Amino acid sequence: MTFRLHDTATGEVRDFVPLEAGKAGIYLCGLTVQSEPHVGHIRSAVNFDILQRWLRSSDYEVTFIRNVTDIDDKILTKSAEQGRPWYNLAAAMHRELDKAYATLNVAPPTYEPSATGHVPEMLELIETLVERGHAYAAADDSGDVYFDVRSWPAYGELTHQKIDDMEAATDADPRGKRDPRDFALWKGWKQDSEPVTASWPSPWGRGRPGWHIECSAMASKYLGTAFDIHGGGVDLRFPHHENEQAQSRAAGHRFASYWMHNAWITTAGEKMSKSLGNSLLIPEVLKRVRPIELRFYMVAAHYRSHVEFSYEALEEAAQGFRRIESFLQRASSAKVDQRSALDPRFVAAMDDDLGTPAAVAVIYDAVREGNRLLGAGQDPTAVAAQVSAMLGVLGLDPADPVWGTSSDAETEQLTNAIDVLVAGLLEQRAAARAAKDFANADAIRDRIKAAGIEIEDTPTGPRWTLEQGHS
Missing domain, CATH: 1.20.120.640 (Anticodon-binding domain of a subclass of class I aminoacyl-tRNA synthetases)
Structure with a gap:
C-alpha cells in the first residue's frame, strides 16, 4: 500500500509522491522558546517524530528540519517582565525544550536551525519580495517592511479564505500598512522599548525579522525552494502557514507540496496554553506516569484528532x-x-x-x-x-x-536472583497446598504479592512477573 496522508491544502487524503524518488523533505514549525514546554507543545513534536520514523522504516531517506524561534515579540515581553536578557531566556527555554524532547524519545531532526542564525537569508528573501513588487517599506519611517497581500491573487488559498473576509494582521501598528491584512516581514527597532541586541542592520534600518519570514527562509535554506511536507499545529494554519506560503510563492518558490497539521490537546475544551492558565508542564505530568506512558498516550490518538486531556485518560493509557x-x-x-x-x-x-x-x-x-x-x-x-x-x-x-532500562547483564542478574527467591517460596506454597493447608498457601502468596510480584498459575506451572508500577 502506498503511504497516504491528509493534505490540509486540499482537505483530502492522497498518495504521497515525493519530489525525488526514495527521499522525503519535511519542515516542521518548531516552538517559540518563551517558556517551559507543556503537553500540548510536545504533542506536535511526537506526531511528526512518528512521521519521520515511519518514512524511514519505509526506506525513505528523510531530511527533517525542525526550527526554533528564538527572537519574537513574546520573548522580548517575557524577558523584560523577568528582568533578564532576551537571549538568556531563549537559551534557557531552548534547553528545557531539548530536555522534554529527549525525555519523550523524540528523535533529533536532521537540522534544528534557530531564527537568529539566519537573518541574512531572511533579508535576502525580503529584498526579493520588494523587487518583485510584493513587499514595501512603511512610509511612516518606522523601518517596518510589509507583505502586500493584494499583490498576490492566490493569498488565502491554503485556508480557503477571501482577503475581504480576513481579520486584520495584529503583528504591527497598522498606520504604515496599505491594507490592514498586510503582515510584517521586517520590524523596525523601537529604541525606546527594545534592546539594541534584539536588532540587526538592514536596508531599511536596524530591526528584526517578522515571524513568518523566519520559517520561509530556513525551510528554503535546508530543503530548497521546493520540498515535500510542511507541518505544524492546526493553530498555525492561519495566519502563519498561509503567510509562509504566500511570501514564498510570491518570491518564486514552489515551497511545500503537502501540508500536515496536528490537532490540539485541550483542557476544558480550550487549547492548552500558558495564557489560559491550563498548561501542564512535562515535569509535572511525569510525576504521575512514566515518560514512555505519556508518549503512548499521545501516540494512541490520531494526530488529527483533538484530545481532551485528563489524568484519568492518561492513567488508563x-x-x-x-x-x-x-x-x-x-x-x-x-x-x-x-x-x-x-x-x-x-x-x-x-x-x-x-x-x-x-x-x-x-x-x-x-x-x-x-x-x-x-x-x-x-x-x-x-x-x-x-x-x-x-x-x-x-x-x-x-x-x-x-x-533508562537496565543493561541486559544487570537485568539477567536481577531476574535470576529474584527467580531463586521466588522459587523457594513457591515450593513452600506447593507443599502447603499438597497438605491442604490452604491458609498457609494463601499467606505465602500474599507475601509474594506484597513484595510487588504477581503469580499466575498456568498449565506448565506457576509464573511470576513484577507488578507494574510497584515501588
Missing part, C-alpha cells in the same frame, strides 16, 4: 501500555529485525495517514494472542518479537536504552 510491557517481560522475546516482524495490518494502518489508533489496536491483538500462547504453554517468542518491532516504529520499545 498508562495501564494499557503496562499490559503490553507485562506480556513482553513474560515472553522474554529475543530482538529481531524490525522490518521482518511488522504485522501487515500495522503497516496498512500506518500507511493510511499515520493511523496510529488502528496500529495500536493491532499491537493489542498481538498481545492477546501472545498471552493465549503463554496460557497454553506454547512459545510466544515470534509474537513478542512482532510486538517489539511495532513498538519500535512508534518510538515505544521498552527495551530502548533511551527509556
Whole structure:
C-alpha cells in the first residue's frame, strides 16, 4: 500500500509522491522558546517524530528540519517582565525544550536551525519580495517592511479564505500598512522599548525579522525552494502557514507540496496554553506516569484528532501500555529485525495517514494472542518479537536504552536472583497446598504479592512477573 496522508491544502487524503524518488523533505514549525514546554507543545513534536520514523522504516531517506524561534515579540515581553536578557531566556527555554524532547524519545531532526542564525537569508528573501513588487517599506519611517497581500491573487488559498473576509494582521501598528491584512516581514527597532541586541542592520534600518519570514527562509535554506511536507499545529494554519506560503510563492518558490497539521490537546475544551492558565508542564505530568506512558498516550490518538486531556485518560493509557510491557517481560522475546516482524495490518494502518489508533489496536491483538500462547504453554517468542518491532516504529520499545532500562547483564542478574527467591517460596506454597493447608498457601502468596510480584498459575506451572508500577 502506498503511504497516504491528509493534505490540509486540499482537505483530502492522497498518495504521497515525493519530489525525488526514495527521499522525503519535511519542515516542521518548531516552538517559540518563551517558556517551559507543556503537553500540548510536545504533542506536535511526537506526531511528526512518528512521521519521520515511519518514512524511514519505509526506506525513505528523510531530511527533517525542525526550527526554533528564538527572537519574537513574546520573548522580548517575557524577558523584560523577568528582568533578564532576551537571549538568556531563549537559551534557557531552548534547553528545557531539548530536555522534554529527549525525555519523550523524540528523535533529533536532521537540522534544528534557530531564527537568529539566519537573518541574512531572511533579508535576502525580503529584498526579493520588494523587487518583485510584493513587499514595501512603511512610509511612516518606522523601518517596518510589509507583505502586500493584494499583490498576490492566490493569498488565502491554503485556508480557503477571501482577503475581504480576513481579520486584520495584529503583528504591527497598522498606520504604515496599505491594507490592514498586510503582515510584517521586517520590524523596525523601537529604541525606546527594545534592546539594541534584539536588532540587526538592514536596508531599511536596524530591526528584526517578522515571524513568518523566519520559517520561509530556513525551510528554503535546508530543503530548497521546493520540498515535500510542511507541518505544524492546526493553530498555525492561519495566519502563519498561509503567510509562509504566500511570501514564498510570491518570491518564486514552489515551497511545500503537502501540508500536515496536528490537532490540539485541550483542557476544558480550550487549547492548552500558558495564557489560559491550563498548561501542564512535562515535569509535572511525569510525576504521575512514566515518560514512555505519556508518549503512548499521545501516540494512541490520531494526530488529527483533538484530545481532551485528563489524568484519568492518561492513567488508563498508562495501564494499557503496562499490559503490553507485562506480556513482553513474560515472553522474554529475543530482538529481531524490525522490518521482518511488522504485522501487515500495522503497516496498512500506518500507511493510511499515520493511523496510529488502528496500529495500536493491532499491537493489542498481538498481545492477546501472545498471552493465549503463554496460557497454553506454547512459545510466544515470534509474537513478542512482532510486538517489539511495532513498538519500535512508534518510538515505544521498552527495551530502548533511551527509556533508562537496565543493561541486559544487570537485568539477567536481577531476574535470576529474584527467580531463586521466588522459587523457594513457591515450593513452600506447593507443599502447603499438597497438605491442604490452604491458609498457609494463601499467606505465602500474599507475601509474594506484597513484595510487588504477581503469580499466575498456568498449565506448565506457576509464573511470576513484577507488578507494574510497584515501588
